[in-house]
Amino acid sequence: MSEPDTPRIAVLGVGAMGTALLTGLLQSDRPARISVSDRSAARQAEVADEHGVAGLAAADAVADADVVLLAVKPQGMAGLLAEIGPRLSSGALVLSIAAGLTTAYLEERLPDGTPVVRAMPNTPALVGEGMTAVCAGAHATDEHLDTAQELLGTGGRTVVVPESQLDAVTAVSGSGPAYVFYVADAMIEAGVLLGLPRDVATELAVQTLYGAATMLSRTGEHPVLLRERVSSPAGTTIAALRQLDEHGVRAAFLSALEAAAHRSAELASEQG
Ligand SMILES: NC(=O)C1=CN([C@@H]2O[C@H](COP(=O)(O)OP(=O)(O)OC[C@H]3O[C@@H](n4cnc5c(N)ncnc54)[C@H](O)[C@@H]3O)[C@@H](O)[C@H]2O)C=CC1
Numbered sequence: 001m002s003e004p005d006t007p008r009i010a011v012l013g014v015g016a017m018g019t020a021l022l023t024g025l026l027q028s029d030r031p032a033r034i035s036v037s038d039r040s041a042a043r044q045a046e047v048a049d050e051h052g053v054a055g056l057a058a059a060d061a062v063a064d065a066d067v068v069l070l071a072v073k074p075q076g077m078a079g080l081l082a083e084i085g086p087r088l089s090s091g092a093l094v095l096s097i098a099a100g101l102t103t104a105y106l107e108e109r110l111p112d113g114t115p116v117v118r119a120m121p122n123t124p125a126l127v128g129e130g131m132t133a134v135c136a137g138a139h140a141t142d143e144h145l146d147t148a149q150e151l152l153g154t155g156g157r158t159v160v161v162p163e164s165q166l167d168a169v170t171a172v173s174g175s176g177p178a179y180v181f182y183v184a185d186a187m188i189e190a191g192v193l194l195g196l197p198r199d200v201a202t203e204l205a206v207q208t209l210y211g212a213a214t215m216l217s218r219t220g221e222h223p224v225l226l227r228e229r230v231s232s233p234a235g236t237t238i239a240a241l242r243q244l245d246e247h248g249v250r251a252a253f254l255s256a257l258e259a260a261a262h263r264s265a266e267l268a269s270e271q272g
Pocket residue numbers: 012013014015016017018037038039040043058071072073074076079080097098099120121122123174175
């Protein structure tokens with residue numbers, strides 16, 4: 001990097017996830033010179049104005065960047081790589097968060113020897129509680145992995161995994177927040193069904209999810225143990241859990257995450 005303390009970072013694609021990561025970067029005390037680029041000129045201008053960063057065309061944004069964060073949909077990646085490849089500065093780290101696209105897929109479409117790190121973050125990065133897994137491509141060193149973890153760590157926790165595990169990671173933590181929001185919605189609906197005002201049902205459900213997640217995180221205790229402590233003999237909880245079992249909710253989760261991992265693996269081959 002040209003100046004180790006102030007890396008120049010180009011964020012290409014400032015939709016849901018690009019903006020979440022940008023927010024983490026800007027809220028951290030880590031100095032960085034950031035530019036953003038989006039195919040939608042309106043979106044680019046909106047994000048650049050709101051966050052006080054430069055909005056540039058992708059090829060211009062990467063020209064002097066130390067780190068290029070690719071945050072576009074897998075379907076748009078090949079076109080973007082063709083656009084930026086010739087303008088990448090030598091030694092720049094390319095950090096992709098696209099689901100399914102392997103480091104080999106990215107390397108094939110970038111100048112020879114480009115260091116690539118593939119990452120799978122999640123949207124709670126927006127509130128500093130993200131979970132990101134990273135893996136190194138063929139030309140990425142431990143230092144590149146450290147840089148990626150430092151940058152993505154501004155939005156929460158990070159872990160290094162072998163690339164063979166990235167599809168499973170995507171199923172568990174990448175897509176994971178959506179399952180939690182789904183459960184939240186279902187609990188709120190159930191509260192309304194039972195006669196609670198919607199705002200009360202929402203507060204009860206949200207704080208319960210937050211409290212339960214905090215217990216899991218802080219105590220490190222197994223979820224089964226925590227669940228058993230809620231379940232009194234012949235009580236209300238065991239009556240509810242029986243219904244979840246009878247409706248196959250555990251099996252549905254296993255199938256759902258299997259489908260997500262399968263879909264992740266499919267995405268690269270679909271891009272041709
Ligand atoms: N949304 C999520 O929870 C997560 C998403 N991801 C990955 O992040 C990537 C982005 O996903 P989202 O933010 O959800 O999508 P999104 O649709 O919200 O954002 C994508 C942005 O990229 C822009 N874009 C498209 N082509 C472009 C190009 N050639 N140059 C510049 N900008 C371009 C679009 O205008 C849009 O603003 C995907 O590859 C996805 O797999 C990874 C982890 C979690």
